[in-house]
Amino acid sequence: MQNEKTSLKAMFGTYPKTAPLKAGQVASDIVELDIAPVDNAQSAFKDVVRAHLFDVAELAVVTYLLAFDAGHRYRLLPFVMNGNFHHKSLYARADDEFGPRELKGRRVAMRSYSQTTPAWVRGILCDEYGIDMRDVHWWSQQGAHVAEYKDPEWVRGMDKSLSLEEALLAGQVDAIIAGGAIENKDRLRHVIASPLEAARAWSERTGVVPINHVVVVKDELLKTSPRAVAEIYRMLIESRALAGDMPAPASRDLQPFGFDALDASLRKVIDYAFEQQMISKRYSPEELYGDVRNVLEKN
Structure with missing residues (x-):
């Protein structure tokens, strides 16, 4: 059926920005998220990078880089779940x-x-x-x-x-x-x-903020259901807005979203992971995003 929603398994921690999404307050005609009952996302990271249980998930950015380097094909969405000065x-x-x-x-x-x-x-x-x-x-x-x-x-x-x-x-x-x-x-x-x-x-x-957790999607989902990937990104932003958690004008957002807002921080953490011998090459952001940029721009 043309109007049938794409059902996806998801995992996000519980924060003000995810509360509206988890409470079903963010509507979609395209996807239906089956969100795992997880409050502390870190407790489910192994389920993401070892068991591949979720189509879309929150993941620590360095864990994501290690997984990508090891061949686990997830793609990055330009959405930071949390960050902090260290x-x-x-x-x-x-x-x-x-x-x-x-x-x-x-x-x-x-x-x-x-x-x-x-x-x-x-x-x-x-x-x-x-x-x-x-x-x-x-x-x-x-x-x-x-x-x-x-x-x-x-x-x-x-x-x-x-x-x-x-x-x-x-x-x-x-x-x-x-x-x-x-x-x-x-x-x-x-x-x-x-x-x-x-x-x-x-x-x-x-121009760098220390991003900690990001959101990733399976590369397979990006290929088979690109509209679903774009919808997930929209829902995450809407959930943050509904929570009243959007950055104030001219403030430095420790949880940036969007390709430009994330660029300097992403490049810096890639540099650090490479220099500290955690990944085998200095990946470009484009390699991590794959076709995500094109998909988001088209949808």
Whole structure:
């Protein structure tokens, strides 16, 4: 039937911008989204890059780059689900005084080397503070969501019995990269001084915002149902608008959408992933988008 909707399996985390979509407040005559009951998208990343369970899904941008590099053919939509400044994500003990330029020879731990937040932090350290990747002892607690990926040889595995904060406070490492909330605020400090001001100045100078999670679609869907892909993009934008979550005029949007708005940030995270030996080549955005640009422009 000509008017039959395309039924698609979808996975998005729960945020203000996705709430209208998940509540069925965004109407479509073209697609019907079967949205998985997932609040924390990260918990379903392996279902995306290993089991390929979803036609459209939220995915950490570095996880997406690793998956693309490994041959898992998803295409990128120019829609960022979330982003955040990460100058604040590097912590040391409050009584251990050193700055970001003094990380040479020190031990820095993270949940996973292939996680997006550490990729941004490492890249910023190299770009802004003259750190060489091989000058730091990188410690990782977990492997990657992408099964084919292996950490570079300079990354060391660490004991999972202690949390990152516990390992830091016990003196096992000198610094940690942690994107979430910190429990021991009185005992830890930011390695980069005045991190929010430093992040804003960096973003203003470079035009880059640290994008974390993006939206991807199966390449097969792009080929067989291009109108459905364009409709998904429209629905995501409408859901964000219904949530009252659109950026204020002249403000820097940490969750950009649209090819131009995303370009500088996407190119920078590709550079970082390549320079940190997580992907085998420096992909162009056009390679990641495939035919998405043409499809969105036509529909």
